[in-house]
Amino acid sequence: MPSAIQIISKLRLLKLKIPSIGMNPHNYNVTPSGDNPKRPKSWAGNFAVVVPSVRSDGEQKALRFFLAKTPSHITQVTSFINNNPHHSLVKCKMFRNTLTMKNGETIDMMEMDFIEGNTLDDLIINLLSKGAASVLIDLAESIRSIVNELVTAGFYHGDLSHSNIMVAEHAPGGSLQSRIRLIDYDSVLVKGVQAPPNTKEVGHPNYQHPSRKTSRFTLVEDVYFSALVIYVSLIAISVNPKLWESYHSKGDNLIFQNQRGDLRDITSPVWADLEKIRSKFPSETGKALDCLKKAIKYPTLEGSNFLSEIEEWFSLGTHIDPSPIPIPDPGPVDPVDPVPPHPESSPSPQTRSVKTKPTPSPKPGPKNSPTPSPSPQKRKKQHSSKPTIELSSKDITSPEAKEKTRKSAEENPLKSQRGIFQKLKEKILPSKADISIVTEGGGIVEEESEVIRPKIKESITQPDAKPKKRKVSKRNKKRTTIPVPFSKLKDKKIVIDGTNILHEAGQKNKFYLQPLLALVEQLESGKVESINIVFDASTPHKFSNKEDKDKFNELVSNQKERYTLSPKSTEADAIILNIAYKNNALIISNDFYQDYEDSLPEEFQWFSKHHITSSQAMDIWTLNTTSNNEFLE
Amino acid sequence: MIGELVERCRKGDEIAPRVRLGFYGYAGSEVNWAAGKFPADADGLVSLVDLAECDEEVVDDENEIMIPWVVGENAHGGTPMKTAFEQVISIAENFAQNHPDSFPPVIVNITDGVPTDCNENDLATIVSPIMNIATTDGAALVFNVHISPDESTPVFLPSPNDALPDEYAKCLYAASSTLPESLATIGRQQHGMTIGEDARCFAFNADSALLVKLLSLASSGGGGEDRQA
Numbered sequence: 135m136p137s138a139i140q141i142i143s144k145l146r147l148l149k150l151k152i153p154s155i156g157m158n159p160h161n162y163n164v165t166p167s168g169d170n171p172k173r174p175k176s177w178a179g180n181f182a183v184v185v186p187s188v189r190s191d192g193e194q195k196a197l198r199f200f201l202a203k204t205p206s207h208i209t210q211v212t213s214f215i216n217n218n219p220h221h222s223l224v225k226c227k228m229f230r231n232t233l234t235m236k237n238g239e240t241i242d243m244m245e246m247d248f249i250e251g252n253t254l255d256d257l258i259i260n261l262l263s264k265g266a267a268s269v270l271i272d273l274a275e276s277i278r279s280i281v282n283e284l285v286t287a288g289f290y291h292g293d294l295s296h297s298n299i300m301v302a303e304h305a306p307g308g309s310l311q312s313r314i315r316l317i318d319y320d321s322v323l324v325k326g327v328q329a330p331p332n333t334k335e336v337g338h339p340n341y342q343h344p345s346r347k348t349s350r351f352t353l354v355e356d357v358y359f360s361a362l363v364i365y366v367s368l369i370a371i372s373v374n375p376k377l378w379e380s381y382h383s384k385g386d387n388l389i390f391q392n393q394r395g396d397l398r399d400i401t402s403p404v405w406a407d408l409e410k411i412r413s414k415f416p417s418e419t420g421k422a423l424d425c426l427k428k429a430i431k432y433p434t435l436e437g438s439n440f441l442s443e444i445e446e447w448f449s450l451g452t453h454i455d456p457s458p459i460p461i462p463d464p465g466p467v468d469p470v471d472p473v474p475p476h477p478e479s480s481p482s483p484q485t486r487s488v489k490t491k492p493t494p495s496p497k498p499g500p501k502n503s504p505t506p507s508p509s510p511q512k513r514k515k516q517h518s519s520k521p522t523i524e525l526s527s528k529d530i531t532s533p534e535a536k537e538k539t540r541k542s543a544e545e546n547p548l549k550s551q552r553g554i555f556q557k558l559k560e561k562i563l564p565s566k567a568d569i570s571i572v573t574e575g576g577g578i579v580e581e582e583s584e585v586i587r588p589k590i591k592e593s594i595t596q597p598d599a600k601p602k603k604r605k606v607s608k609r610n611k612k613r614t615t616i617p618v619p620f621s622k623l624k625d626k627k628i629v630i631d632g633t634n635i636l637h638e639a640g641q642k643n644k645f646y647l648q649p650l651l652a653l654v655e656q657l658e659s660g661k662v663e664s665i666n667i668v669f670d671a672s673t674p675h676k677f678s679n680k681e682d683k684d685k686f687n688e689l690v691s692n693q694k695e696r697y698t699l700s701p702k703s704t705e706a707d708a709i710i711l712n713i714a715y716k717n718n719a720l721i722i723s724n725d726f727y728q729d730y731e732d733s734l735p736e737e738f739q740w741f742s743k744h745h746i747t748s749s750q751a752m753d754i755w756t757l758n759t760t761s762n763n764e765f766l767e
Numbered sequence: 768m769i770g771e772l773v774e775r776c777r778k779g780d781e782i783a784p785r786v787r788l789g790f791y792g793y794a795g796s797e798v799n800w801a802a803g804k805f806p807a808d809a810d811g812l813v814s815l816v817d818l819a820e821c822d823e824e825v826v827d828d829e830n831e832i833m834i835p836w837v838v839g840e841n842a843h844g845g846t847p848m849k850t851a852f853e854q855v856i857s858i859a860e861n862f863a864q865n866h867p868d869s870f871p872p873v874i875v876n877i878t879d880g881v882p883t884d885c886n887e888n889d890l891a892t893i894v895s896p897i898m899n900i901a902t903t904d905g906a907a908l909v910f911n912v913h914i915s916p917d918e919s920t921p922v923f924l925p926s927p928n929d930a931l932p933d934e935y936a937k938c939l940y941a942a943s944s945t946l947p948e949s950l951a952t953i954g955r956q957q958h959g960m961t962i963g964e965d966a967r968c969f970a971f972n973a974d975s976a977l978l979v980k981l982l983s984l985a986s987s988g989g990g991g992e993d994r995q996a
């Protein structure tokens with residue numbers, strides 16, 4: 135495992151220049167630190183070092199180097215973002231083995247769009263210095279909407295904090311919400327991840343419920359708890375900016391701090407001050423404060439009433455209709471659809487670059503707030519004027535509709551929503567039930583119709599309306615994965631991304647041969663027609679011991695028909711794609727070869743419909759694929 | 768270790784003031800502040816923010832690492848371990864009182880010799896008050912690292928039934944904290960270490976590589992809160 139100082143030292147030895155490596159056509163000039171032009175400007179945490187850079191085509195990119203083994207699910211996260219673009223998510227690409235350390239260890243790099251702007255805490259400082267504390271309410275609401283949209287789409291950030299929320303300086307549309315970016319995806323969990331990611335990230339301590347533990351991974355409760363901490367902080371600071379002076383420690387928190395016990399009980403000084411201003415929280419935002427207070431008292435969030443409580447107010451606006459949503463089958467879907475150049479134009483659940491002004495309407499609720507600023511309730515409706523799905527504006531803007539909205543929100547299915555979140559959770563982390571969709575005869579049940587989609591606002595604005603048939607674009611269709619029994623591969627040709635498999639089964643980038651041989655054995659017992667395994671040129675140097683290395687070299691030289699070592703400076707990936715395409719073979723790899731979409735379009739096309747992913751536990755391999763794969767038919 | 772901590776706390780052009788360190792060296796019969804250029808504050812510690820200013824570096828060619836040169840070589844004469852521990856106890860107590868919610872203080876005793884101001888059998892008793900210092904995050908940790916220039920078989924994070932080479936090793940073992948499970952997990956998962964059950968924060972006959980490994984483990988707790996070494 136590399137250390138941060140190793141990576142920084144390596145970049146210094148490279149004189150802040152990262153050459154073009156492998157299939158990455160670009161090189162990078164890393165931005166120097168303001169204090170010392172010889173060292174890079176850098177940000178580090180426990181899991182990665184990030185440096186800003188200028189790519190050879192002039193684009194600014196942030197480069198992330200992982201300190202531990204690259205998180206096993208990171209490719210799924212990047213694919214999710216590429217397939218489900220949302221303006222708040224930053225496009226990213228993985229490049230393997232970009233830095234090579236003195237001991238031969240190689241470091242993967244994630245290239246991300248560079249965001250010119252402020253982190254949340256810096257923005258607060260700016261706003262307060264300009265006396266613009268009221269903007270914080272808009273900011274809080276924007277973050278709330280984004281978090282709700284992402285949760286609904288199946289993206290659990292897992293580490294929301296002042297430093298992982300940025301506000302870009304320039305953005306199309308210009309609204310505050312359209313400028314918000316969430317960064318750092320190490321503890322993200324996305325829909326479709328089959329095995330629990332091996333992440334030990336538990337998020338920034340000043341944003342977590344005490345029950346969050348390294349022994350489990352991100353839950354929807356964790357995401358909402360952190361979002362609530364941020365929301366309440368922003369509203370509270372806008373009401374009383376002095377809280378910032380009293381409770382903020384630079385670079386460390388907003389106003390709540392784990393060390394002071396602020397998130398363990400509600401007796402700390404910040405809570406006393408919050409109590410004093412509770413009545414000044416605009417409109418209904420005080421409910422968020424109450425909800426946070428309650429949440430802190432729960433010994434654990436999982437299984438508590440927290441979800442139903444947060445649904446009562448905080449997450450309102452992204453409720454999903456509990457009834458199944460019929461989705462017309464748009465035909466086969468490429469699991470790695472090209473990323474649209476402008477996420478803003480995509481049909482993702484985020485199309486709020488143009489905001490309608492809230493229509494002044496008599497508030498039917500008992501709390502007729504005198505505050506002229508838009509109340510969350512209004513904003514909520516205002517948001518619904520630009521929902522994901524087709525919904526005529528008259529449905530929303532008429533006072534009657536608003537009346538209906540409130541009524542439905544009051545009378546309606548808040549209790550039943552709990553079940554929806556439960557369902558959503560199950561979607562993100564497939565339970566055993568999900569895995570059992572493989573039928574006895576080895577047939578596989580199409581799972582697409584079960585994809586949960588945001589039924590934003592419809593249930594609220596049109597309580598009586600029947601579920602609409604909605605157009606679901608190809609791109610909007612989510613990728614779901616399903617297990618592949620080995621028997622299904624009978625008489626098929628198989629190409630294995632050998633280095634990827636060794637990497638998957640290895641420890642700390644030290645390869646062991648046995649798991650690969652176990653996979654071969656499992657495939658052979660499934661009576662596949664042929665197996666071709668392709669390795670990167672550097673593979674022999676990465677074995678953990680001499681015995682495995684020797685055995686590997688022996689296999690490569692004696693069984694050429696099966697084991698192929700790529701020549702030096704040739705990417706194994708391209709060879710794999712080529713062989714599979716030419717031989718009509720299935721490909722086993724956990725890589726998504728996104729980089730070849732343009733350079734090898736036909737091969738890539740073939741790959742995307744014949745791709746199998748793999749995971750290994752105790753030398754037993756489990757294969758998965760996306761549901762639209764042709765070979766399943 | 769210092770360089771790594773600095774890099775981990777770097778946020779753009781700033782250093783997050785998350786860690787404070789103390790450096791005390793054996794010199795004759797005394798125990799002195801060992802980070803010459805960087806004076807200790809009233810608590811007997813120095814902030815990582817100050818250490819990041821260090822412009823003297825050594826390049827470890829073998830590992831391609833540029834290491835800030837903070838602690839000068841000044842060790843000579845005896846190894847007054849009793850004095851050292853007693854001095855550190857008061858610093859750690861003071862720290863824990865002032866930072867009750869912080870990661871607990873971590874004390875790393877690095878030595879190549881035997882104590883010269885006490886009986887080695889008494890070390891466990893001398894150290895025991897440290898084990899009673901605690902924050903809400905747990906008890907203070909004592910790491911003992913015995914370094915040896917020769918090629919004696921090293922002992923690294925031994926468990927209760929592991930063999931120890933001699934009586935002195937047993938005394939130092941007894942004077943070392945049990946490695947908390949959280950650190951053991953980090954050691955296994957992030958550093959690829961083999962760590963048994965109830966392992967002690969202890970290494971004997973360690974070479975420089977093992978020393979670095981143990982230091983990186985000792986400094987990987989807390990997720991960026993205050994620490995002391």
